[in-house]
Amino acid sequence: MIFSRLSSSVGNDQIMVRGNVIKRVATTRYLGFLIDENLSWKNHSNAIAEKLSRGLGVMRRIKNLVPKKILKMIYFSIFCPYISYGCSIWASNFVTRFKRVQKTSE
Numbered sequence: 001m002i003f004s005r006l007s008s009s010v011g012n013d014q015i016m017v018r019g020n021v022i023k024r025v026a027t028t029r030y031l032g033f034l035i036d037e038n039l040s041w042k043n044h045s046n047a048i049a050e051k052l053s054r055g056l057g058v059m060r061r062i063k064n065l066v067p068k069k070i071l072k073m074i075y076f077s078i079f080c081p082y083i084s085y086g087c088s089i090w091a092s093n094f095v096t097r098f099k100r101v102q103k104t105s106e
Contacts, residue, residue: 033086041089048082055079 015022027036027043034044055078063071 031086033089051082052079 015024027034029035034041034047036043055074058078059071059074062074
């Protein structure tokens with residue numbers, strides 16, 4: 001992966017280490033983050049929104065079956081870790097992506 005702040009792709013230069021060509025990828029996972037070559041966090045935000053959407057579906061199905069105290073415990077165990085881990089790095093982009101999850105919850 002070659003990082004660039006430009007929205008267009010960087011040239012097709014090959015990177016070689018000890019005679020081996022390194023395969024170029026557009027997105028990679030590092031320390032739990034999905035990082036793309038434009039540093040846009042779009043893929044990471046979408047992945048988090050998808051995981052939260054699944055958790056929201058579970059909570060919606062059980063909301064009439066369990067007390068609110070248990071729902072709060074589920075929220076803090078499912079949602080908070082995804083939102084809080086590294087949010088100071090990627091959250092500036094998350095608000096626009098999170099609208100999809102908010103619409104699902106209504």
